[in-house]
Amino acid sequence: MTELNAMETIVQDIIAALKDKPGALLPILHAVQDKLGYVPSESVPAIAKALNLSRAEVHGVISFYHYFRDTAPGKQTIHLCRAESCQAMGGKKLEVHVKSTLGIDYHETTADGKFSLEPVYCLGNCACSPAMQIGHEIYGRVSADNFESIITQAEDIA
Amino acid sequence: MSITIYVPCDSTAVSIGADRVAKAIYQEAQKRNITIQLIRNGSRGLYWLEPMVEVLTAEGRKAYGPVQVSDVTSLFDANFVNGGEHPLYLGLTEEIEYLKKQQRLTFARIGITDPISLEDYISHEGYQGLSNALKLSQADIVKAVTDSGLRGRGGAAFPTGIKWNTVLNTPSEQKYIICNADEGDSGTFSDRMVMESDPFVLIEGMTIAGIAVGATQGYIYLRVEYPHAHKALNAAIEKAYASGYLGDNIQGSGKTFNLEVRLGAGAYVCGEETSLMESLEGKRGLVRFKPPLPAISGLFGKPTVVNNVISLASVPIILDKGGDYYRDFGMGRSRGTLPLQLAGNLKHTGLVEVAFGMTLRELLYDFGGGSATGRPIKAVQVGGPLGSYLPESQFDTPLDYEAFAANWTVLGHGGVVAFDDTANMAELARYNMEFCAAESCGKCTPCRIGSTRGYEVMDEIIAGHALDKNIPLLRDLCNTLLNGSLCALGGMTPYPVLSALNHFPKDFGVDDQANTAV
Known part of the structure; x- marks a missing residue:
């Protein structure tokens, strides 16, 4: 119960700070996800009420955008690029390796809760493909050989 | 003289170790009691040489690269801080062929300056365009942009001056400038580079646009995949406000721009301008019908200029040096320069800003150095995920909007992704359909349903099932997407798919003759 109250306080503070911006919904959802790691479904009624929207409208926005999620992610989220430039440099092989190393598919989280895996369509790192992103860090020339050492380092940072 | 060392803070350089190299250089200098000034500049865009470290010497800046942490000790041993010889020594930066052969107008400062230093920006001809613009009438600013021949660099190549003129002449108490920084096209990174390595040039361009059309509010709609650009832009915007380059009464002119x-x-679809505006308004990014044009009824129903990062970042030099100066570069109706991005399977990936008119072949081999794997280049996708694949027989096409269009290809935002002969074009065509399905906004049926049917048909084709029926079915489906979609996402997905089929039928399990027959 206290956890839910803490969440509600965080969401209310964010709403109070941002609701008067023109087109406030995306900034609010970003702020909530930055703070909590996801947009809990429990936060939707409060956001909808503050912006004079229906809950369905808010839910529609959350589900439209790939970046917003309504379930808690793992400790770290790996965004692996699937786009053409990365494919031209062995991205598909890397994709198979990443999934088998982590033992999960896209949109899933490892059993130990350490990593979530999401596809991304271009990180703008195409000059050093294949690329992936963990948190705010971008990694270039990722291969089956160096993937494990990268995620081990990322675990240490977390 | 004090020692100045540059290590890029650009995210691609950082993705392959620039932060670690900077730290190692700092620590090694301390250990050796050498006082250095370490500047985190932007990237010159010579990415195969990154992390590229530069040292300021009496003859100019000298470059070393690609530098790894393990090279730092030997660099100090070789006295690189004074430009000493070393196996990684590349010579004077400005003399590196790849850079020397370019015509950098929009990218003039990139890689040279500290991105978030306003002093550095101003001392490298920054804010001269705005200073000139403040002396001109609104119509004359728009005229300079029209005279320059600048066309939208996001891909659609619509004349920027005409768009501005429409907004200028549409009366409204509120107008907006939107920078479309949702650089979703795979294989492109020039917008990212501008925002990370020279954010002030974008801010200046938007300010000029605002003054020109009478808009007091600007938004940069930035993709969330660019956290480094986000940080750089916010830092630069804060400095611009603090120094009177944004806000009320800009440089004492009485003009306002926020x-x-x-x-x-x-x-991805939010890179389409009407979808982007829906998103800015806090809604799902559904594409709008046009008309009304955004220039007449755009964000919150007000007249709105929506321009790409490169278009807006090209405005300051046009106002600084004049529309004629910019127009004198280029060919045909493609005036000025285009920052091209070499990506994928190329030896020398990076940013190449040149005047329109060079051939794709020169770009791939003279700049790109051929494939990274050393195998023949099989196909090149130009213009992002909605651009056609070009086979070797089309490599002599000049880089010009009209020449590309005549080939049923797209120059777009200037992204160039090369594939070697191990690429399977049917697999890529399937991916293009799958991408369209994943990114469709769902408003129009051809795109929403057609893309899913598209990769299903591609699965059948890849499995070799009933090709005599499935290939014509794929063509028919592409025809529906091409002619029936609301925006370019559905409307252009057939470009990569059909170009793959037309140029590489063997990958689809059909020979040339059978392919022309269907």
């Missing part, structure tokens, strides 16, 4: 960065949320 600017804010808004983050997208991973939807």
